[in-house]
Amino acid sequence: MYWNEKIECMEREDIRAMQQERLRDMVNRVYHQVPHYKKKFIEMGITPADIQTLEDIKKLPFTTKQDLRDNYPFGMFAVPQEEIVRLHASSGTTGKPTVVGYTEKDIENWSELVARSLTLAGATRHSVIQVAYGYGLFTGGLGIHYGAERVKASVVPISGGNTKRQLQLMQDFESEILTCTPSYALYIAEVMNKMGIDTKGLKLRAGIFGAEPWSEQMRKEIENKLNIDAYDIYGLSEIMGPGVAMECSAKTGLHIWEDHFIAEIICPDTGEVLPYGEKGELVLTTITKEGIPVIRYRTRDITTLNPVKCTCGRTHVRMDKVAGRSDDMLIIRGVNVFPSQVESVLLENGKVAPFYQLVIDRKGTLDTFEVWVEATESVIALGDIRHLQQLERELQREMESLLGISVKVKLVEPNTIPRTEGKAKRVIDKRNI
Ligand code: DLL
Numbered sequence: 001m002y003w004n005e006k007i008e009c010m011e012r013e014d015i016r017a018m019q020q021e022r023l024r025d026m027v028n029r030v031y032h033q034v035p036h037y038k039k040k041f042i043e044m045g046i047t048p049a050d051i052q053t054l055e056d057i058k059k060l061p062f063t064t065k066q067d068l069r070d071n072y073p074f075g076m077f078a079v080p081q082e083e084i085v086r087l088h089a090s091s092g093t094t095g096k097p098t099v100v101g102y103t104e105k106d107i108e109n110w111s112e113l114v115a116r117s118l119t120l121a122g123a124t125r126h127s128v129i130q131v132a133y134g135y136g137l138f139t140g141g142l143g144i145h146y147g148a149e150r151v152k153a154s155v156v157p158i159s160g161g162n163t164k165r166q167l168q169l170m171q172d173f174e175s176e177i178l179t180c181t182p183s184y185a186l187y188i189a190e191v192m193n194k195m196g197i198d199t200k201g202l203k204l205r206a207g208i209f210g211a212e213p214w215s216e217q218m219r220k221e222i223e224n225k226l227n228i229d230a231y232d233i234y235g236l237s238e239i240m241g242p243g244v245a246m247e248c249s250a251k252t253g254l255h256i257w258e259d260h261f262i263a264e265i266i267c268p269d270t271g272e273v274l275p276y277g278e279k280g281e282l283v284l285t286t287i288t289k290e291g292i293p294v295i296r297y298r299t300r301d302i303t304t305l306n307p308v309k310c311t312c313g314r315t316h317v318r319m320d321k322v323a324g325r326s327d328d329m330l331i332i333r334g335v336n337v338f339p340s341q342v343e344s345v346l347l348e349n350g351k352v353a354p355f356y357q358l359v360i361d362r363k364g365t366l367d368t369f370e371v372w373v374e375a376t377e378s379v380i381a382l383g384d385i386r387h388l389q390q391l392e393r394e395l396q397r398e399m400e401s402l403l404g405i406s407v408k409v410k411l412v413e414p415n416t417i418p419r420t421e422g423k424a425k426r427v428i429d430k431r432n433i
Helices: 012-033 035-044 054-059 065-070 104-120 139-151 163-172 182-194 216-226 339-349 377-382 385-403
Strands: 084-089 099-103 128-131 154-156 177-180 206-210 229-236 241-247 254-256 261-266 280-286 297-303 330-332 335-337 352-363 366-375 408-412 427-429
Touching: 012 035, 012 054, 012 280, 054 261, 084 104, 084 139, 099 104, 104 139, 104 241, 128 139, 128 163, 139 154, 139 241, 163 182, 177 182, 182 206, 182 216, 206 216, 216 229, 216 339, 229 254, 330 352, 335 339, 339 352, 339 366, 339 385, 366 377, 366 385, 377 385, 385 408
Parallel strands: 128 154, 128 177, 177 206, 206 229, 352 427, 366 408
Antiparallel strands: 084 099, 229 241, 241 254, 261 280, 280 297, 330 335, 352 366
């Protein structure tokens, strides 16, 4: 089912022609309206006239989160304040938050793209959609909300948290689609189990999860526990919010909506553009945004791009499920470790609960690395300490063979790892404190 078949299945040649025209227009606008970009262009010795074809995008400067912070709050906006109808901001765990502004047209485009994305998971005007992403400055709640209304679904704007109530309403309102972070979905499943709710009694059939990395194993876990089909949705506030890319039922990557964004993959160390298929950092350029257009934004998200037409008929380039962010990557005793690698070992093993944390510390000059994971109730019920130690050693071996460094796995009691309503915090790195 398509939301806009003409656009979603456009020939790639036509997509590129559309992108080229929109890019030229965007570059002109930012040059004249955003002092930050004019200054950058002058420093690099380029003018908008140097950008004629799509390939010329390589001549343009990158934009980073730091650029947005340096221009806090509204310095990167390309329209006067009276044109802005909505502001969102990232939580900004370090330094100032990043602020983004939307014009009426931006909200219109965003709603359209979220509607398009939700349709990929089967949303229609007959669906009841429970929006359990946080509402507020975070783009998740309101972003999905506007798209769901555009689909004309019945929207339940419950926001994150209050898990028992989530389940109560899920039953009473017969919600069919749940949208929240994958870690919150697992928590909902846990509470559901504790409350003795059987998924057979629910109408829930799909979940649209994103805002944080989640492995294929985590997908299986959620699908089994909630008895649904789980889809991945990607986005970031600097570019728009949720709905920049979305998985179709083929589940072979997330379609990036190329009528609004240009995607590139670069080597995170050198900034060199890499060919399709190679793994690197995703860089996105907005080509229709009015409030805060962004050129070559360095997302820090690591993925690959695939331009081959999908079996679903859509032609928009697909990005692989994001394995993690380059700044998520831990360097432990010189070895690169992504939390998602740890997650896949734990969930593949199947004898532990999907709640875990990575704890890194430094003793003298040596990094210590521990993975804390909850034992399942059934493993605990076996009661035998030797059995638990054996499981720890088994996980340790599996992890060491994948990561190539030694690690200590610690089984902890059920319900001791903090649960989350939003993005999970899985890494405790005590080395920098
Ligand atoms: O997380 C927007 C969003 C809301 C996306 C709801 C999907 C659903 P930010 O808070 O600005 O925006 O965080 C953006 O989250 O650069 C990725 O590192 C990560 N991220 C978002 N979606 C995914 C995903 C929202 N599907 C940052 N898989 C991005 C992996 C994701 N990581």
